[in-house]
Amino acid sequence: MGGGHGRFATGCTLILLAAVALMAGVKNEYVFFASYVVLQFIVLASAWNILGGYAGYVNFGSSAFFALGAYTALFTIKAFDAPLLVQIVVAAAVTALLGLGIGLLSLRLRGIFFSIATVAMAIILETVITNTDYLGGAKGVQMTRPAVTAPFGSYIEMLFFVMLVMTLVAVALARYVENSWIGRGLRAIRDNEEAAECVGVPTLKLKLIATVISGALMGAAGAPMPMYLSFIEPFSAFSLNYSVSALAMPIIGGTASWVGPVIGAILLGSVQQIVTVTISSELNVLIVGVLLVFFVVAAPDGILGLFKKLRGTPRSGGA
Numbered sequence: 001m002g003g004g005h006g007r008f009a010t011g012c013t014l015i016l017l018a019a020v021a022l023m024a025g026v027k028n029e030y031v032f033f034a035s036y037v038v039l040q041f042i043v044l045a046s047a048w049n050i051l052g053g054y055a056g057y058v059n060f061g062s063s064a065f066f067a068l069g070a071y072t073a074l075f076t077i078k079a080f081d082a083p084l085l086v087q088i089v090v091a092a093a094v095t096a097l098l099g100l101g102i103g104l105l106s107l108r109l110r111g112i113f114f115s116i117a118t119v120a121m122a123i124i125l126e127t128v129i130t131n132t133d134y135l136g137g138a139k140g141v142q143m144t145r146p147a148v149t150a151p152f153g154s155y156i157e158m159l160f161f162v163m164l165v166m167t168l169v170a171v172a173l174a175r176y177v178e179n180s181w182i183g184r185g186l187r188a189i190r191d192n193e194e195a196a197e198c199v200g201v202p203t204l205k206l207k208l209i210a211t212v213i214s215g216a217l218m219g220a221a222g223a224p225m226p227m228y229l230s231f232i233e234p235f236s237a238f239s240l241n242y243s244v245s246a247l248a249m250p251i252i253g254g255t256a257s258w259v260g261p262v263i264g265a266i267l268l269g270s271v272q273q274i275v276t277v278t279i280s281s282e283l284n285v286l287i288v289g290v291l292l293v294f295f296v297v298a299a300p301d302g303i304l305g306l307f308k309k310l311r312g313t314p315r316s317g318g319a
Contacts, residue, residue, distance in 0.1 A: 008175065012168045019164050023157050030277075032160040036228060038269035039163040040221050044242065045249035045261035046174040047217035051210040052247065053255030054183055056190035057107070061118030062218055062246035064125045065095045067237035069219030071135055074226050077143075078134070084162060084224065091223035092216040099215025103208045110193070126238040140233025143226045159224050170217050174258040182209055218246075241285060248292045254302030263303050267291075 022031075044062060052058050072094045073087035082090070098121075106117035130138045145155045152158040177183045185206040188196035197203050226232040245268065253264025268291065272284045299306040 008172070012172070015168065016164070019161060023151075023153065023161070027153075029154060029156050032154075032156045034273040036156070036160045036163050037273060038266060039160070039167045041245065041249060041265035041269040042167045042262055043163070043170040043217055043221040044246040045253070045265040046170040046258065047214045047221070048246040049250040049255055049258070049261045050174055050177055050186075050217075051207075051214045053250050053261070054178065054186035054190065055207060055210050057207065057210075058115045058247065059118045059214070060115045060243050060247070061102075061122040063238050063240060063242040064118070064122035065098065065215050065218035066222035066225075066242050066246075067122075067129070067234070068098060068125060069095050069222030070225040070232055070237050071129055072219065073223040074135055074141060074143075074232055077226070084158075084227070088162070088166070088220050088223040092220040095219025095222075096212045096216035098219075099211040099213075100208060102215075103211035107204065107207045107211065122238060122243070126234050129238075130234045136233065138234060140231060141226070143230045143232065145227055145230060155227065159228055162224060163221075166220055170221075171258060171262060173213060173217070174261070177210075177213065178258050182206060186210060241288070244285070244288055244292075248288050250302070252291055252295045252302055254304030256301065257304055260302050260304045267303075 026032075044066065047065075048059060048062055069091035072091040073082075076082035076087050076090050080086075102118070102121055106114055109117055129135055135141070148155045148158055152161065177186070185196070185201050185203075188199075188201050189203050189206065193203055222237075225237065229236075249264035249268050250261040251264070252268060253262065254260030268288065271287055271291075275283050275287060295302060301309075
């Protein structure tokens with residue numbers, strides 16, 4: 001285990017060094033725009049998988065956590081002119097509290113009932129934001145990016161680097177949860193919650209931990225959105241695309257391991273960015289749907305499961 005942690009830390013260090021080299025050598029800002037989206041997808045997919053993949057509680061309200069993180073950041077900007085780091089920390093704290101509240105109210109529900117509760121939460125939050133004039137209401141708010149400081153050449157470069165750090169934190173948390181007593185308990189809940197309770201697994205406590213971690217990561221991923229787009233409004237912030245993508249990416253990559261959501265996010269995010277540039281951004285939803293249907297039918301354990309099957313190794317579990 002110690003060797004695994006060492007290799008993981010070394011890999012994170014090499015990724016950060018590669019990012020620094022990329023910022024020094026690449027002058028085309030679209031590279032950082034597109035990379036930011038792919039990294040954001042990795043955070044969302046890793047966050048969703050902690051509850052949806054490990055515990056089997058499917059969250060259709062990912063867009064609510066993401067948008068609340070974005071609007072919390074907007075509030076800290078308007079009220080306190082807070083720097084980006086403060087925006088992210090406050091957004092993560094607020095969405096962690098939302099995750100705790102939703103967990104306490106709805107985690108005793110199971111199956112489709114829990115999923116419906118998360119959809120209802122997203123609708124309620126969008127309605128509240130739409131009718132809050134201080135946050136721009138339905139018409140939205142235009143943002144002005146602040147001046148960037150060295151060593152970054154532009155604000156987009158800085159956002160890219162910040163999202164990369166958040167991605168590494170999210171993946172490290174997902175990896176820790178998977179290999180810890182939390183992950184073992186969540187997998188027991190996914191397999192048979194009644195049996196897990198009978199042998200003493202603290203099911204409610206573990207589900208609350210999962211919703212808090214998942215919610216905090218999704219909120220943190222949404223916090224830089226106002227400055228990334230220089231604009232925010234409820235329709236796009238609460239877009240169903242975020243919820244569908246957050247669910248699709250772990251399923252495409254494989255929900256049994258922290259690696260699966262990363263693979264799914266890189267694949268889906270990269271394909272969408274290529275299609276946006278070469279054809280039209282309107283096809284992004286179609287791409288998600290086609291890939292999701294294909295993997296659900298042809299490879300229900302995702303790319304990781306398909307790879308293990310091709311290698312002839314036993315299946316280690318699924319969603």
